Amino acid sequence: MAASKPQACSExxxxxxxxxxxxxxxxxxxxxxxxxxxxxxxLGDAKxxxxxxxxxxxxxxxxxxxxxxxYGTLYFGTTSAMSGLVANIIxxxxxxxxxxxxxxxxxxxxxxFLATIITYKLFVTDALHSGNLSKENCIMRSVLIGxxxxxxxxxxxxxxxxxxxxxxxxxxxxxxxxxxxxxxxNIISRKVKQLPESERNLLEYGSAYVGLNAGFSGLIANSLFxxxxxxxxxxxxxxxxxxxxxxxxxxLTYVNFLSYPLSTGDLNCETCAMTRGALVGFxxxxxxxxxxxxxxxxxxxxxxxxSPLPRRGNILNYWxxxxxxxxxxxxxxxxxxxxxxxxxxxxxxRLLIKALQLPEPGLENSLI
Numbered sequence: 001m002a003a004s005k006p007q008a009c010s011e012x013x014x015x016x017x018x019x020x021x022x023x024x025x026x027x028x029x030x031x032x033x034x035x036x037x038x039x040x041x042x043l044g045d046a047k048x049x050x051x052x053x054x055x056x057x058x059x060x061x062x063x064x065x066x067x068x069x070x071y072g073t074l075y076f077g078t079t080s081a082m083s084g085l086v087a088n089i090i091x092x093x094x095x096x097x098x099x100x101x102x103x104x105x106x107x108x109x110x111x112x113f114l115a116t117i118i119t120y121k122l123f124v125t126d127a128l129h130s131g132n133l134s135k136e137n138c139i140m141r142s143v144l145i146g147x148x149x150x151x152x153x154x155x156x157x158x159x160x161x162x163x164x165x166x167x168x169x170x171x172x173x174x175x176x177x178x179x180x181x182x183x184x185x186n187i188i189s190r191k192v193k194q195l196p197e198s199e200r201n202l203l204e205y206g207s208a209y210v211g212l213n214a215g216f217s218g219l220i221a222n223s224l225f226x227x228x229x230x231x232x233x234x235x236x237x238x239x240x241x242x243x244x245x246x247x248x249x250x251x252l253t254y255v256n257f258l259s260y261p262l263s264t265g266d267l268n269c270e271t272c273a274m275t276r277g278a279l280v281g282f283x284x285x286x287x288x289x290x291x292x293x294x295x296x297x298x299x300x301x302x303x304x305x306x307s308p309l310p311r312r313g314n315i316l317n318y319w320x321x322x323x324x325x326x327x328x329x330x331x332x333x334x335x336x337x338x339x340x341x342x343x344x345x346x347x348x349x350r351l352l353i354k355a356l357q358l359p360e361p362g363l364e365n366s367l368i
Contacts, residue, residue, distance in 0.1 A: 211251030281341025286334030
């Protein structure tokens with residue numbers, strides 16, 4: 001009996017050691033040790049070694065995945081940073097920006113890098129760990145992140161940053177040029193005031209003469225189309241816009257293309273002034289009134305049914321046929337408008353040269 005007790009105690013002790021080892025083992029190994037509540041006698045049995053090896057390999061693969069995801073995310077962010085650097089170089093050369101090179105480089109590499117890492121972690125890595133992302137969706141999200149954060153975002157940042165720097169540098173240069181332009185404009189305005197009143201009015205209000213001729217061309221074109229289409233109603237409603245619109249268009253175009261450049265000193269060529277005047281007279285004073293009269297009188301003809309209009313397939317041929325006699329009769333007004341505008345441009349240029357050759361009022365009084 002005494003001998004049996006130590007033996008039992010030894011068996012109980014061995015069992016306790018096994019239970020202690022089982023408690024200290026990981027959860028997966030515990031599942032391998034206990035089967036239906038019974039203790040496995042030995043972990044060194046050959047039939048349990050493959051099971052334990054498989055559990056250990058799974059654990060190692062689980063701990064390797066975050067490392068691979070971290071390396072992949074960093075690589076992805078690095079490619080976006082390189083894309084930002086390349087876009088920065090391209091836009092700096094395009095905009096000819098030569099200052100703040102280091103600051104712009106750091107800005108355009110850091111932001112795409114951080115944006116790519118954060119976006120990839122939120123939309124791909126976390127979704128993979130949660131198990132709610134399929135293979136196709138993972139590929140699609142990765143491609144979209146690569147295009148958006150790796151190409152479009154760095155390009156937009158580079159365009160914005162370098163464009164801002166280019167505009168800033170041009171504004172600084174523009175301030176100096178604006179001062180020079182103001183001085184030139186003041187000198188020219190003082191010189192022009194010394195001209196006789198008739199010449200000064202021609203130089204200042206020559207664009208209005210071109211606009212008046214364009215208004216008359218509009219009235220002539222309107223009258224010709226009304227006769228062809230047999231429109232007798234709404235005379236004032238069609239004549240008023242056909243006179244006002246060409247007048248305003250020709251006047252503003254002449255001012256912007258000829259009068260203003262002459263007054264600021266940007267146009268210093270008599271041939272250029274004649275060419276610009278001729279183009280304005282031909283386009284805004286001759287062709288534009290004809291083109292404006294077509295929809296005006298076509299709408300009136302359709303409203304009052306004064307003449308049969310074509311179907312959709314023959315609209316272009318119909319209006320070409322209708323416009324041919326109008327264009328033949330408008331040849332003389334168009335030539336007159338073109339020649340007059342060219343002469344006016346040349347005349348204004350000569351008057352400006354004459355004004356610039358006059359002495360300053362203060363200098364003339366001091367000489368006297």
